[in-house]
Amino acid sequence: MxxxxxxxxxxxxxxxxxxxxxxxxxxxxxxxxxxxxxxxxxxxxxxxxxGYAKKVAAKGKGKGMVKEELKGPEICKDPVRLTTYAVGVNIFKQGEDPKLKEPGEYPDWLFQLNLGMPNKLNELEADTWEYWKRLRKENMWRHNKLHKGKKF
Known part of the structure; x- marks a missing residue:
């Protein structure tokens, strides 16, 4: 043995x-x-x-990582600054927002801009550029609505 x-x-x-x-x-x-x-x-x-490979620890973005929240611009609530500066107009990283000027220093057409809802087609004059642009846009909307349900 x-x-x-x-x-x-x-x-x-x-x-x-x-x-x-x-x-x-x-x-x-x-x-x-x-x-x-x-x-x-x-x-x-x-x-x-x-025989699978080992899982590698996550270094960057992924499911396990904490996502960073995007920060928007700071909201200014100071009434003095809002009435003296055009807040949010500066697009550069450096520098300040421009100061507001007196109303007489701006052109007259600036105060005549339509800031509300756009005018309807029947409210516009037929000979103007805005009329023909609005007519073309409404015809495109109508055409798209008609062809939305068609498959061919």
Whole structure:
């Protein structure tokens, strides 16, 4: 009996092991003698392992990261500043908003601009550029509504 010794060996044979997705490792007890070897496979000790790569820790953006909120411009609530400066007009990173001038220094057409709803087609004169532009726009809206439900 001294010639016999116990050895735990690992056998990794499976049809899927060539693809690297799943490997089945079975533990076997092998008895080796000088001329013969006898192995008994223990089926209850089968271990299934996946050959996937390790997950790398997230460095940048992703599902696990905290999203940074975008900050908008600061809202000015100072009534003195709102009445003396054109707040929000400066588009550059440096510098200040321009100061408001006296109403006499601005052109007259600036105070005649329509800031409300646009005029309807029947309120405009037929010979003006605004009339023809509005007519073209309304015809495009009408055409798009008519062809919205058609599949062909």
């Amino acid at each position: 001294s010639n016999w010794y116990m050895l735990n060996c690992y056998i990794s044979e499976n049809k899927m092991s060539q693809y690297g997705l799943f490997r089945t490792i079975s533990l076997a007890q092998c008895l080796h003698r000088s001329s013969t070897s006898l192995c008994q496979i223990n089926l209850s000790n089968r271990i299934q392992t996946c």
